[in-house]
Amino acid sequence: MKIICSTVALMMFVFAGMTAQQPLFTFGEELPSVVSGKKVKAQPVQWIQVSTKADTWKVQGKELTCSGNPIGVVRTKDEYENFVLHVEWKHNIAGGNSGVFVWSKAEPGPKGLPDGVEAQMLELDFIKLNVKDGVAPPEARVHGEMFGMGGLPIMADNPNGNKSFPVENRCKGKGEWNSYDLVCVDGTIKLAVNGKFVNGVKVDRKKGYICLESEGFEINFRNIQIIKLP
Numbered sequence: 037m038k039i040i041c042s043t044v045a046l047m048m049f050v051f052a053g054m055t056a057q058q059p060l061f062t063f064g065e066e067l068p069s070v071v072s073g074k075k076v077k078a079q080p081v082q083w084i085q086v087s088t089k090a091d092t093w094k095v096q097g098k099e100l101t102c103s104g105n106p107i108g109v110v111r112t113k114d115e116y117e118n119f120v121l122h123v124e125w126k127h128n129i130a131g132g133n134s135g136v137f138v139w140s141k142a143e144p145g146p147k148g149l150p151d152g153v154e155a156q157m158l159e160l161d162f163i164k165l166n167v168k169d170g171v172a173p174p175e176a177r178v179h180g181e182m183f184g185m186g187g188l189p190i191m192a193d194n195p196n197g198n199k200s201f202p203v204e205n206r207c208k209g210k211g212e213w214n215s216y217d218l219v220c221v222d223g224t225i226k227l228a229v230n231g232k233f234v235n236g237v238k239v240d241r242k243k244g245y246i247c248l249e250s251e252g253f254e255i256n257f258r259n260i261q262i263i264k265l266p
Contacts, residue, residue, distance in 0.1 A: 060085045060110055061093055063100045064260030081262060082113040087148035088250050100257040102134065102250050108148035109137065109247040117243040118265035121218040124258045125157055127210045131166070132159035132253035137185065138220050139244035150247060151186025153239055155216055155227055157255070160209040179207035180216070180229040182237050193236035202227070202234035213258070221265065 059082035066079045083093075087108030094101045116138075123136055140152025158178040166173055180202035184190040192200030206229040207214050217228040226236040248257065 057084060057113075059083060059113060060090060061095050061100075063095050063257075064262065066114075067261055067263045069263060069265050078261075081260060083110045083248070084113055084142075086111050086142050086150065086247065087144040092250050098258055100248075100260075102248065102255050102257070104132075104134070104250050104253040104255065106148065107251050108144065109140075109142070109150060109249050111140065111142040111150075111245040111247045112262075115243055115245050116220070116262065116264065118221045120261075120263040120265065121220065121246060122215065122259065122261040122263075124213050124215045124260075126213045126256045126258075127157075127159035127253065128256065129253050130159060130161040130210055132210065132255055133157070133162065133251040134253065134255040135249040135251065136216065136218070137245075137247035137249065138218055138225060139239065139241045140185075140247050142245040142247055145186050149185060149249070151184070151188045152244060152247065153188065153190065153225055153237060154183055154185050154249070155218060156181040156183070157214075157216075157249075159253075160207060174201070175205060176201035179205045180227055180235045182225070182227060182235050184237075184239065188239060188241065191238040200235055200237050202229065204229075204232065204234045206230045206232060206234060215259075 062080045062082050064081035066081055068076050092103050134157040135154045137152035137154050140150045142150050162178050163172045183199040194201045215230055219226045223242050224238050226233055
């Protein structure tokens, strides 16, 4: 009887683990790098629940809408090592907040957020809506700021405290689409905002999940492409 109960318990545990790994939604495409000249068909990207809710995310045609609540992330089903990530995003609310994580372990930490390198996505009005003691946050915070989350140390190209600020403001405001291209190779990450490289960091990590962040504000995503590199 004990053996039967133990077997049943083990099967339930395995089933629960399998259920937890079921994709929450599919959005975007994975494009292996082509070195042979042969055409390779793109594969859909599957996203796994980490610390949000099922109704936090909604796929509508070619756009993904995140409600912003609760604070947390979803992650890619697979881990990635060397890759290029293209993502387009648009805030609809003044002062909106979100971001994308790369090389993350995707384990929820404080406030439901994991470790990894975050490329910040703030709406332009963030600085004037977050004035404290008469001082507004630096303008560079809203358009391509990068930093380590969960205690992950970074070596910043353009250091400002424990963060790396972009060298140029290229983001557009609410209602307009922005694009980020992150080139992630052998521990080095370079970020292009709307077609121009403006920031970069180095970390002692070379592999992990990609995460999309829900952080209190509605945001739209489109044209997510992951290009795997050798």
